[in-house]
Every structure is written in C-alpha cells, then in structure tokens.
Amino acid sequence: MTIEQLSRHPLIALAAPYDFALSISFWQLSTLELCEQWADGVYRRVIVHNGRPVVLSLHQAGTVDAPAVWAALDQQPATLEETQQLAPLVRQLLGDDADLAGFYEAVAHDPVMASLTQLLRGTRPPRSPAWETLCWVVIGQQISLPFARTLKTRLVQGYADSFDVAGRTLFHFPSPERLASVAVEALLPLQFSRNKASFIVGLAQAIVEERLDLLALTDMPTAQAVPYLMQFRGIGRWTAEFTLMRALGRRDALPANDAGVRQAIAALYGQRLAEPELRVFAQRWGDWQGTAALYLFSWLKTQRLAPQAAA
DNA sequence: TTCCAGGACGACA
C-alpha cells in the first residue's frame, strides 16, 4: 500500500527521526502481544475512549525522516475529528516528545553509544500507562524474562478484559480497582510468590485509597519521583527507575541495577560493573542515561532476536 | 548441583 493510498486517512505527524517498526517491536520479548500488539505493520492497544474501552490501531504512514501514523478505532479508520482528539494520546503513547536529536548529539563523544544511535536510529520506544508498567516491572523483579512473561500472561488471562482483533487476543490491563479486590492467595496458583502477589495487590489498594498518585509523577522531577515511589512496599530503586524510564520516558532515569543494562555494557564496553560503578560510568551520558539505557536494551533485543529470526 | 535471571524486604550487627 502506498503513502498516497494511506493519505486518504487523516494523518498524525510525528517528530523525526522515528522508525515506527523498530520502535514498536522494542518490547517484543516482554510485554508485547498481551496488552499491545505489533503485527502486519500495525500497532494495537486497548484505550478508554469516550468512557469505553476500544481497540486503537496505529498504521504507519510516512518515513523515518517524515514520520506519521493514521489511527483506527475498533478497526474503523478514525474520522478527522476523532484523529484530532486522539493525537495527543497517540503522541504520548509513541513517546513523541523524546528529543532524539538532542540525545544523539549528547552521546556523540561516546563511540560505542554513538554507533548504537546509528544502528538504531529513530528508535523511540512506546510508552505504556504507569499502572500497567508498574505491575509489569514488579512482576519482572528477579525472575527471568520468559518466566515473567508466563506470570504476566496468567495475570491478564485471569483478570483482564480481552478483545479479539485480527485473529489475535488483545488484553486491556486490569485497573487498580480490579486488582485491589483480588486476594493475594488467588495469585499463588498462578505461581506468583507471596511477596510478588502482595506487592501487586497492595499497590493497587494504595492507588484506590489515593495514597499512591501515579498521575502526580508527571509533574515530579525524577530525583523526586524515585523516592516517592520507593515509599511503597514492593517498589525498590530499580522498579522506580525502570517504571519512570518505561512509562514516562524519563531520559534521566537509569535502572543501574538492571541485569540487562549490566550485560549490555559488559558486551559493548568490556566492563562488568556493579551498580555504584555503573552509575559513575553512566555519567558520560549526562542526563540522557535513561535514554541510553533504552538503546542498550534495544541493542540487547536485536542480539536475542537474531538467533530466533534465523531459526 | 549451582548460579543467575530486567529485586525487594526484613533482620541483624
């Protein structure tokens, strides 16, 4: 399908450079295909629109240097009015405010990171809602990615609404209200540890009881948001930083204790660093350490996917 | 069998 044909639809222009496919497939090994999907060049996620859950589909239209998407709601192309209404959310979902050019310039002095920015040019990982992200990250604490994925799948299969789209099942992540009412014991048969189950339920209850305000994170600098999150049981520094990086796209939020970050630095820079040393090491990226971490993750993803793609 | 995974918490010195 050509751009001309696609241009029948109202377009949402995005900041360049932006590689839609590269960016969306970023989380392919973790959360993708449960609450968000990437198939046939289309990104799908369930959103609440005018008070009801609908399947939002984003179709690529444009190029890396002139990027744009067009939207559909429940498989029907959005009207001009709907597109205008959806544009801010779409831009937020796609991390359109991330200043990639600024990042590339800031790390140009680091040959390794500079080569990554060339290899992954236009990568701007999609963001997911803070509550959904926080749960994903808590689930992912300490366990392997495949097992984390198993737990995530069981959680959404048990507690999320599902939508059949293009022959696939798409889940709408359960709200805090839904998970706050779940008994910790009910998650144990899903192979959640008691700690992990109580963290998830407890955080949901904190939101319902308005002790935890994830919306307030938007207006907090990262240095304030990290200790704010860490007040709550189940959220350590890694979880706070990972959530801020993933959900809010904080360029200065570096999950320095992350095994993936350490692994990527060991592979690319030849240095196996513990958390304190890694934080010092990361100062070379200035306040772009979170964005740099995303590029390290993205590079790791290409390494992990390569053998599977060849198989 | 041991160690490591996209850790956090609580006890203890």
Next chain:
DNA sequence: TGTCGTCATGGA
C-alpha cells in the same frame, strides 16, 4: 548504614 538470608521459579 551495610550485609545477609529469604522468597520463588526456570533455564543454562
């Protein structure tokens, strides 16, 4: 404040 044991499972 820093260290260590514990939780919990799967895979290499």
